Amino acid sequence: MVHTKDHGSVRAEVADLFRSALNTAYPNAGIEPVVAACNNAKNGDYQCNNAMALFGKLKGTENAPKAPRDVANAILAALPANDLISETSLAGPGFINIRLNKDALARRVGSMLTDGLAKFAPEGHAGKKVVIDFSSPNVAKEMHVGHLRSTIIGDTLCRVFEYCGSDVLRLNHVGDWGTQFGMLIEHMADTRKARVAAGGEDADKDEDVADLQELYRAAKKRFDEEEEFKTRAREAVTRLQSGDATSLASWQRICAASRREFEALYTRLGVTLQERGESFYNPMLKGIVDGLKETGVATIDDGATCVFVEGQSVPLIVQKSDGGFGYASTDMAALHHRLNEEKADWIIYVTDVGQSQHFELVFGAAKKAGWLKEAAGPKVSHVGFGLVLGEDGKRFRTRSGDLVRLVELLDEAKSRCAATIRERRQEAGEEIVEAEVEEAACAMGYGAVKYADLKNHRTTNYKFSFDDMLNLKGNTAVYLLYAHARIAGIVRKGGKDVYALAASTPVTLEHPKELELALHLTKLPEALEDAIEELAPNRITDYLYDLSEKFNSFYVDCKVLGSEQEASRLLLVEATAVVMRKCFELLGIKPLYRI
Template identity: 60%
Template sequence: MKGKGGAPKNPREVATAILNALPETTAIDGTPTLAGPGFINIKLSSAFLSNRLQTMITQGAGTWAPSLPYKRAVVDFSSPNVAKEMHVGHLRSTIIGDTIARTLEFCGVDTLRINHVGDWGTQFGMLIQHIAETRPGGLQGTTTEEVADLQALYKASKKRFDDEEDFKARAREAVTRLQSGDPEFLETWKRICEASRNEFDAIYQRLDVQILWRGESWYNPRLTPLVEELIERGIAEESEGAMVITVEGQKTPLMIRKSDGGYGYGTTDMATLNQRIHDEKGEWLIYVTDEGQSGHFKLVFGAGKRAGIIPAEKPPRIDHVGFGLVLGQDGKRIRTRDSGAAVRLVELLDEAKARCETSIKERQEATIERGGEELSAEELDNISSVMGYGAVKYADLKNNRSTNYKFNFDEMLDLKGNTAVYMLYAHARIAGIIRKGKKDVAEVAKTAHISLDHASERALALHIVRFTEMLEDTLVELAPNRITEYVYELSNYFNTFYQACKVLGEKEEDSRLLLCEATAMIMRQCFQLLGIKPLYRI
């Protein structure tokens, strides 16, 4: 380190200067010490930890949300394609994006959640033309569509498009008719989109994901004016009949108009970038797609800078949040055994719920034998849903998002491992302790004081107050696994405390009930960020 203006020149001197400048505070217990090349050791006082916890209990976990320098964010995630069923490959984008959005919202950022749905382009001309030629009554043959039927029709139309030159020509003509607003073609397209939207919304409801549908078609009116402007300004140039934007450091240019005059992903992504920065006033743009698209987005963002869409002064923060694949136990992309197709997301959720229901019924039999209460059918259905969907989410989110992971039901539903099931049982256990105490914890917090005399009490408190630090790390790295790591460690610290310190019937009962409540509150907040509902009784 180079010293300027009399500043220290090496790490140890810097650390010494920091120590000398520390103000007197009751937050530190004893005197801070210097170790090694420049490490500063500080011990937080138990009084400080206790006051932090009690303030959080009375004022809520929201008071611990870090303050961010952004007022508005746009998060682009999920993005399935119309006329196709959502499969396991859509899982990661959906829940990673949802967790990032929830975390931003918790920190007070106005967050626009965008579902950039594939609902426009050549494939729709292909599909509509195939329906017109093969369905009895043509495009007027039905007034509703089913996604499963559309998927089969899409596969058949794609095969014809690849194999039959005459059909390919008719499909391209159909695209022109659709994009020109032909009433019959437009009505069929709307039915297809509506069928897909209903299917997607049912899955989002099960996953408790809120998201705004904004398909590629929404940006269609913006494409031609944008391309013409870029050509006029000399940003775009001709290359083999197409119009492209060259980007410094990138081997291939970004195509914004094809040689046949059509538009592709590059054009739409430039239009979305422009709209999100200048119309939506996004100060932080986040794109959650698979890692394989990282090169494409580097090109788009580079072209955006060259075109001035991304301003040179005070540019927004822009991140591509890439993620790896969901694999089967064979280490390959997870597929169904019968057809080899990608596993449908709805089937995966159904199986997770069914497995949880079976497990809960088995545990219920033992509970009833011990004289415990039997769950109602409604309670069983709710717990199975919360646990099953939570297990799927947690198993995905606990992995580093940039790596592939193997999907395994047995592991994700383990009662003893780092799973949502384990975490939900841990929370229900804490809720049970508080219930048995038969005290209004909010009232207890007004008079009682949290004492941290036992080492396990202090260790638990120290971990709880790291909540804000964890959130900061999560947003810096855009890594949801920071939250899962934290909440799993939280449950372990609580278990150590509970084994060492009896709560009920002791002179420290009120203090320890408050420590239980602080743990449960932060655990619930972590669940909320992960999109998992808490359970108070299982």
């Protein structure tokens, strides 16, 4: 008898049992088990779908099976005796339906409370070094709605890997180096000269960088309209890159001012990052390009140093014909550093889908240089995402045509939630405590913005609508936060220490809705396995919303408080709350216990 675990992925354990059966029944087939959830719950909980493909592979060999069902029967005959599967059946030409043992499910649900959810994290990632490059705003420019997707998708992926025990490096590849700094530094110098000429102080002033957006706009306007200023700005870039002390001091003030603005937004979103801007890699660029040329990976084409990647119509330009370096040079240096200095096992870049070809070129160049191996060694992935659209279906902008500032978007979401909370409390005759309203409005408002983004597959464009994302019904963070608060209220009304109860009382699953809820609870690891496999946070939001729906169905049909099964059902209720909180945590959403 194979005794299965009371935690971890049920799907993986079912697959292990069928792997053993396949190896016993067809030892030379070299085939992996294909196990998935049953499309129709009436047929079973899971399904093994190997028989037809295996039948085709064996056709024409000695003693080949006569039909796919013969293959399925042979697999079933070799299935080890175990305490996880209660029954199996055949459907169609050879699909194997699997029904789980309800006692095994009950033990797993109980384990969520007695052992905690740490044991339910997907396996195989603990101790791995994962570098995730996300957010990446540009210095002297405000963060806008376009940065939202990279920031929250990247943060969620970090949280999932951290839950799995990975050593995660959260990198903010800030645009803090390049031609725009020449025009900014020169404009600041001209402002200072004008101040001195008017009898003012000859010193750097914080006001020079107080409004970075205005600083950038004014400098860009002059750069576009004044030829003399454009020439000076380009000369300023050269001085900066050469280490001129005055230029570096101005650059550092601009970066520090931007950093303060970025950090204020990251704090509101609950996101932590380690800044490592483009400037960090500047000293490495020449050595990287020289190495690529020396090994023949890079060649000169029309004066530029290029890496031609098989299957790509354009090359990766690692050094321009004038000797300058661009962002392709920086990205190659960053990748080399992450592989050789950080010793990363997996490097993940979270940017818009428009950069897909660029990263294909970077990864292709790295493979050509021998930095990456196809079969083994570190993995690299580009996590592309689509556009945020307005309700008109066009790119989300203000009426003036500017991209929507992220700070304004968060303020609006919070303000709307605060108004709704006050209104509901007033209608219920409850006291309105502003500190409580502020806390709840932040959790709901910021959570709603995050969830509305994350619930879409990252590669799709989605329409940004405050009305939709703040809806109290349907697949929204607001609905789910209210659902969690109601569930927490049930446990409070029960008046029992559910964790002491879990240590002495087994979960029992007799009603079909109890079984359905328990099965979904135990599928948390599978949702996270799929999220990692696809690098897709919507796998978590899908799971969370389905969990709330299954709980509602259970609660309608199964009385909890005052029932004969109260103790066991309270454990099911608390397990649901615990799993919801874990999902909220992974999505970067703060749960609410009372609203």
